[in-house]
Amino acid sequence: MVQMPVLQLDNVVKKYGEREVLKGLNLTVNRGECVALLGPNGAGKSTTVSLSLGLSAASGGQVQLLGLDMATQGHLARAQVGVVPQYDSLDPDFTVIENLQVYGRYFSLRGAMLRERAIELLGFAGLSDRQDDAVSALSGGMRRRLMLARSLVNGPKMLFLDEPTTGLDPTAKHGMWDGLLALKRQGMAILLTTHDMDEAERLADRVAVLNGGQVVALDTPRALIDAHVGTQVLEVWGTAAGTYLHERLGVPLAELERRGEMLFLRNDVASRALERIRVERPAEVECLFRPGNLEDVFFRLTGRALDMQLNDGSEG
Ligand SMILES: Nc1ncnc2c1ncn2[C@@H]1O[C@H](COP(=O)(O)OP(=O)(O)O)[C@@H](O)[C@H]1O
Ligand SMILES: [Mg+2]
Structure with missing residues (x-):
């Protein structure tokens, strides 16, 4: 039936x-x-x-x-x-x-x-x-x-x-x-x-x-997180950290999702960046490595991150 x-x-x-x-x-x-x-x-x-x-x-x-x-x-x-x-x-x-x-x-x-x-x-x-x-x-x-x-x-x-x-x-x-x-x-x-x-x-x-x-x-919720965000997210605070990630680690701007003062990297990009941060211990980087969640899904799907790239005119 x-x-x-x-x-x-x-x-x-x-x-x-x-x-x-x-x-x-x-x-x-x-x-x-x-x-x-x-x-x-x-x-x-x-x-x-x-x-x-x-x-x-x-x-x-x-x-x-x-x-x-x-x-x-x-x-x-x-x-x-x-x-x-x-x-x-x-x-x-x-x-x-x-x-x-x-x-x-x-x-x-x-x-x-x-x-x-x-x-x-x-x-x-x-x-x-x-x-x-x-x-x-x-x-x-x-x-x-x-x-x-x-x-x-x-x-x-x-x-x-x-x-x-x-x-x-x-x-x-x-x-x-x-x-x-x-x-x-x-x-x-x-x-x-x-x-x-x-x-x-x-x-x-x-x-x-x-x-x-x-x-x-x-x-x-689980399927949405898996499909749109992935398992791991790296949260990074502040503009100086963004500059480090982009200029020093070569993280493409498109991979840096910005929400206000915070930057988010996902999956492989996140784990690669974290490895380098652990080795280099840059003073300007404060970060948190955590599982993806529904808020990440929301930001991705409602496009809130898309109009807030790191280079809003000020950098390369
Ligand atoms: N009675 C109405 N007349 C004209 N526009 C309306 C009316 N009710 C809602 N809207 C508009 O429809 C859109 C969706 O509103 P709403 O369903 O209340 O959104 P949400 O609950 O997701 O915040 C909004 O832009 C709102 O201004
Ligand atoms: Mg409402």
Whole structure:
């Protein structure tokens, strides 16, 4: 039996006026799978979420959620999924538990059953002792956990999380991750957008990189790292070190990827440079040899490094 994806976007186009934000985007999320959508600010991550939910109409292509065509049956699919939007949308006029109850009524949940469900979800979110507090009394991390609890009120088959941990401190972030990992273990399908590479690596079975209006890579974190970065990376600090690598060791400028003050070399180039650095011990070179990671993949695929070569006019 061929497994039907929970979410499937085929060749999806989205235009705002003349501007084409999505230019033929393909993406699937399978049952029990967490897919993380990465991409620079403005890449179209939130737009993809909103199109997946049928909250905004595609200008072309097809969106299917739970086997339903979102152009015509969006309301049926939306009733069966949960959403944590990018921006806080809790109701400040209601208490913590009332926020869940009010939301539950949109899904025709009522009375004692709704209250029981809300209490159970507050337990899951670690907010049981805050049940009757005003939402305004909650910390940022608690508000996010409440949004997560709220998204679960209708017993969803899939969750959409748009930057669920942006702006949270490390403890709060880990709190969210624990909740999401627990949901994953229960087989929840999840589409998550994030700028946090750790988050993507910890939570996602597959990572999609969005750039130029398309998914430019979609695979497991490991496979993406192997395909686009390789096993070893050498990080080097400062312009003087760059000059040493290029002029003394003959590392081609194209092999020196620059991100701000830091330079990155990969694979064979990295290990050859490291051998020479170990022998010559140049005073100007401070470096770190480490495994390739998802952030390296992000920089390579979103082209952020390409317009920042070492010789930005100042050298050979
Ligand atoms: N309602 C809208 N009207 C016009 N342009 C929009 C609208 N929503 C988003 N955009 C534009 O679409 C692009 C993608 O936005 P968005 O999906 O929010 O990106 P991301 O979530 O990846 O940061 C941005 O350039 C944004 O300005
Ligand atoms: Mg966004």
